[in-house]
Amino acid sequence: MQTMFSFGQSAALRTIQDRLRGVFGPIRDAKRLDPLSQFVRSFLGSKTYDRRSWDAFLRLTQTYKSWEAVADAPVQEVEETLRHVTFAEAKAADLVLALQKIRARAGTLNLDFLAGLAVPTALVWLEQIHGVGRKIAAATLNFSSLRKRAFVVDTHVLRVMQRFGFVKPNADNQAVYDAVMSACESFDADDLYELHWYLKGLGQKTCMPYRAHCETCALSDLCLKRVQEDAVAVTRSRRVGV
Numbered sequence: 001m002q003t004m005f006s007f008g009q010s011a012a013l014r015t016i017q018d019r020l021r022g023v024f025g026p027i028r029d030a031k032r033l034d035p036l037s038q039f040v041r042s043f044l045g046s047k048t049y050d051r052r053s054w055d056a057f058l059r060l061t062q063t064y065k066s067w068e069a070v071a072d073a074p075v076q077e078v079e080e081t082l083r084h085v086t087f088a089e090a091k092a093a094d095l096v097l098a099l100q101k102i103r104a105r106a107g108t109l110n111l112d113f114l115a116g117l118a119v120p121t122a123l124v125w126l127e128q129i130h131g132v133g134r135k136i137a138a139a140t141l142n143f144s145s146l147r148k149r150a151f152v153v154d155t156h157v158l159r160v161m162q163r164f165g166f167v168k169p170n171a172d173n174q175a176v177y178d179a180v181m182s183a184c185e186s187f188d189a190d191d192l193y194e195l196h197w198y199l200k201g202l203g204q205k206t207c208m209p210y211r212a213h214c215e216t217c218a219l220s221d222l223c224l225k226r227v228q229e230d231a232v233a234v235t236r237s238r239r240v241g242v
């Protein structure tokens with residue numbers, strides 16, 4: 001696909017990673033959940049603040065002895081456990097159904113078998129489950145103990161990559177995923193993990209939805225939005241003879 005950054009997408013990714021490592025420090029490892037637990041964790045995280053979805057995940061694990069028990073629980077009971085996440089009613093029903101579907105399709109309620117599948121195949125397998133898009137599927141593969149090469153795109157990552165010019169301004173999550181994956185041949189799964197958290201952190205702290213603090217951004221000299229705004233400012237100042 002056609003993307004906008006000009007000096008080489010692969011070099012751009014490495015530069016972004018290096019610059020943001022200077023800001024946030026190395027994020028080379030983290031405690032990993034097993035693939036099914038990460039799937040549930042990511043499922044709950046959709047359109048919900050991380051803290052709330054993490055709390056809901058912990059409540060689920062404290063309330064039920066196993067994911068099998070969640071799959072067999074009454075939806076209303078699961079909904080009560082998830083009450084603070086966004087769309088708790090729909091999420092509870094979808095989660096119970098998703099777990100039942102995994103059990104039926106895999107023959108057991110376990111996603112460890114994904115380790116033996118190529119990433120594109122594993123993504124398709126997961127995305128056939130109702131409520132599962134590329135973000136949940138990629139997080140299951142990359143964030144879990146599977147450590148597969150899949151890049152997770154959330155709203156913060158999407159916004160930064162659009163403004164930076166890595167993709168077009170109207171690109172969607174899938175387009176960012178495709179652009180990054182086609183440009184990251186030298187990145188291993190841990191690099192992709194780190195890149196996700198760097199871009200998310202930048203989106204939360206600096207390149208925010210309603211205000212981009214470009215003056216303090218480590219990427220400002222490379223960023224298309226910043227370059228365009230500087231060009232507009234220069235044109236304006238010439239017009240008024242400053």
Ligand code: SF4
Pocket residue numbers: 160163164206207208212213214215217218219220221223224225226
């Ligand atoms: S320079 Fe500004 S617009 Fe570009 S990534 Fe940084 S904060 Fe966002």
